[in-house]
Amino acid sequence: MHKKRFIISVDSCKPGMRTAEAIANRYGAIILYENTVLDEHAIEHLRNIGIRSIPVFEESMISVSGVDQDWAITHDGQSFNIKYEQDVHAMKKTLTDISTGKRLNKDATDQIVNTMISRPAENRNMIDAIMQIRTIDEYTYYHCMNVSMLSMMIARWMNLDEAMVKKCAEAGLLHDVGKAKIPPEIINKPGKLTDSEFALMKRHSEYGYMIVTEDRNFDHQVALAVLTHHEKMDGSGYPMGLTGDRINQIARIVAVADIFDAMTANRVYKDKDTPFTVFQLMQQDSFGVLDPLVLNAFLHNITHYYVGSRVRLSTGEVGEVVFMNRMDFSRPVVKVGDRFIDLAVTKSISIVEFL
Structure with a gap:
């Protein structure tokens, strides 16, 4: 049975609470592992290095005398943070199930997407969540969630209808589902991949397409976006080398969201870039790679939040x-x-x- 987790402000932490995931500093280094019982020293250390909130297990929070749930949970975007962490956990279970041979659970992905698109006024919370430091070993799960949120926002900024907004959010959530079929030692390799390893890694988009199309209830345009989100406008992408006019709009939107989240995150093989560095790279170096209409809508809207x-x-x-x-x-x-x-x-x- 999954233990419930709450996002709690560090100032509200009490000795005896247990961390519900590994806690990393701004450089991605683990400072507290999951299931660590907090003491005064650990709480003070979190406060001193600038960490404002952490996930703790509900039962450990309740067991600490004098702690009330409503008081303890972070009040700034509290409901969003809790749901975000729950959705990430659901995505982790989805990918873990696929890696062990189970089929994609459409009910689980529908629940995440439907909740996300029903809260259109939370862009600020979404962008804050995307910029948080995440543990490197769980990068893929957070990345799927972040790309889904960004894809949804881009679709709305482009004034697409709500049916397309939902498809973009769904494709963003599932764009890397094929990585569940790639060996974890390749996914998490800190050094450069060999040619054969990179060739296998590139197949994640094909594996993802096969996983999604196993269930006929998924929209085919969503499945095509999962297959083609690494295609480039000039035809230099993979797996088919399609040019821009043959890449569907959903895939072009997911591509922009994917690149932004990947470049602003800590990875096993690189440190994160600042959003401003990424803006420069996307604005000046993306000719022939990204759809200029999608990119323009993204940059002119997301930059307001900085x-x-x-x-x-x-x-x-x-x-x-x-x-x-x-x-x-x-x-x-x-x-x-x-x-x-x-x-x-x-x-x-x-x-x-x-x-």
Whole structure:
């Protein structure tokens, strides 16, 4: 039986509570393992390194004298955070089941997608969740959830109808389902893959298509998006080398969401990039790779959410993003103390860390 988990603020943590997953610092290093019983020292350490909330097991929270659930749960986006963690767990079970030979559970994926699209006013919470530090070994499960949320947002920003919004969310959730058929030692390999390993890794989109099409209740356009989300507009992608006019719209949307989440996450083989670095790469280096209409809708909308972000500059100074430059989203205007630095003008200074 699955133990219930709650997202709880570190300030509300009490000795005796147990962590419901491994806790990592901003660099991806594990500092507390799942099932760790918290003590005063561990709680203080979490607070000192800037971790604001953690998942704990419900029964350990209730067993601690004087702790009330409604008081303990983080009040900022509390219901979203709880549901997000539950959905990630459901996706983990889905992929684990597939890796052991079971069929894809459409009821489980429908429940995740239907809940997500029924809460259209939570973009802020979704983007905050996407930017959280996640444990590297559970990257795939969080990535599926994040790509689903981003795909849904892009579809809405493009003013697509709600039927298409749902298909995009579903395709985003399932785009990497084929990785359940790839050996974990390849998925989690810290170094560069060999040619044969990379060839096998690339087959995840084909495996995903076969898994999804086993159930005729899945929309075929969703299945095609799972198959073709690594195709590129200029025909240099895989598995079929399709050009842009032959890649369906859902796959083009998932491709943008997939690249953004992958580049802003810690991976076993690379450190995460700041969102501003990713904006630069997507805006300047994506010609021939991504659909420009999809990319334009994504960048012009998601960048709004980074106004107010705290960043560290290459000078060592910490400032606040106050304005996004549309011509180069990677170089916003940053307020440092009483000064305003326009990074589009002051080319010698750049953002090196997202705080």
